[in-house]
Amino acid sequence: MRKNTCTTFATSYWRFSGNPERGYTANNRVYPQFYHDEEITVMDCHERLSGYQYILVSNIEDILLPRQHLTVKDLLKNLSESHPQAGGFYFQVQYHVEEWGNDLEVPDSYFQQYLKSTKPTSQFLKYIYIPSRSQSPPDDRFKNISPFHEQYVEPSLATIHHYGKCPEGLKDCFPETMADKTVTKYQKMLLNNTRTVL
Structure with a gap:
C-alpha cells in the first residue's frame, strides 16, 4: 500500500x-x-475526519490542481452540483519527475520548480470521497453507499500532480513529456503562505 x-x-x-x-x-x-x-x-x-464533507486521499507529495477554477472549493462545488449522486471523485495523476531536472528556480517553493510532467494517467488514480455517501478503506479505492456512485473527473477540469522520484511500478516513467504550467497561477499565493508559515 x-x-x-x-x-x-x-x-x-x-x-x-x-x-x-x-x-x-x-x-x-x-x-x-x-x-x-x-x-x-x-x-x-x-x-x-469522518465529519468533514470531503476527504482527499493522496500522497503527501501530491497537489490537486483545478484547471478551470481558482480554488479546490470551487471545483468541488461544481462537481457536486454536476453529479448530485456522486459518492466521491477519482482524479488522474501527472508525474513531475525530479530526474528530468527543474525548469525554474523558485526559492521556498519545491513544487513550482518542476514543470515537465507525464500526461495525465489513470494508472494510479487518487480520489476525494464524501464520508456521508461512501467509505474509504486503507487502499486505493473507496466504496459507495447505495444509491451513490463513483465519478471520474476529466483531466481538463483537474488532475493530481505528484512530485518526486519516479514512482515504483509506473509504466513508461520516461514517456513523452509536457510542460504543465498550471501551478504557476498559484505562485504568489503559495509563496506568501509558505513564507508566513516559515
Whole structure:
C-alpha cells in the first residue's frame, strides 16, 4: 500500500509497537505486523475526519490542481452540483519527475520548480470521497453507499500532480513529456503562505 497523507499524519503521533526503529523507510520492517500497524493508523485518521464533507486521499507529495477554477472549493462545488449522486471523485495523476531536472528556480517553493510532467494517467488514480455517501478503506479505492456512485473527473477540469522520484511500478516513467504550467497561477499565493508559515 502506498503511503498517503492520513498515514503520514497519523504516524507522526502514533508510535509503532515492537521495534522502535521500525518505520516507513526502515529496512527492518516486521511483516505482517507492519501492514496491521499501517492500516490501524489510516482507519483512525478516516474516523477522525469522518465529519468533514470531503476527504482527499493522496500522497503527501501530491497537489490537486483545478484547471478551470481558482480554488479546490470551487471545483468541488461544481462537481457536486454536476453529479448530485456522486459518492466521491477519482482524479488522474501527472508525474513531475525530479530526474528530468527543474525548469525554474523558485526559492521556498519545491513544487513550482518542476514543470515537465507525464500526461495525465489513470494508472494510479487518487480520489476525494464524501464520508456521508461512501467509505474509504486503507487502499486505493473507496466504496459507495447505495444509491451513490463513483465519478471520474476529466483531466481538463483537474488532475493530481505528484512530485518526486519516479514512482515504483509506473509504466513508461520516461514517456513523452509536457510542460504543465498550471501551478504557476498559484505562485504568489503559495509563496506568501509558505513564507508566513516559515
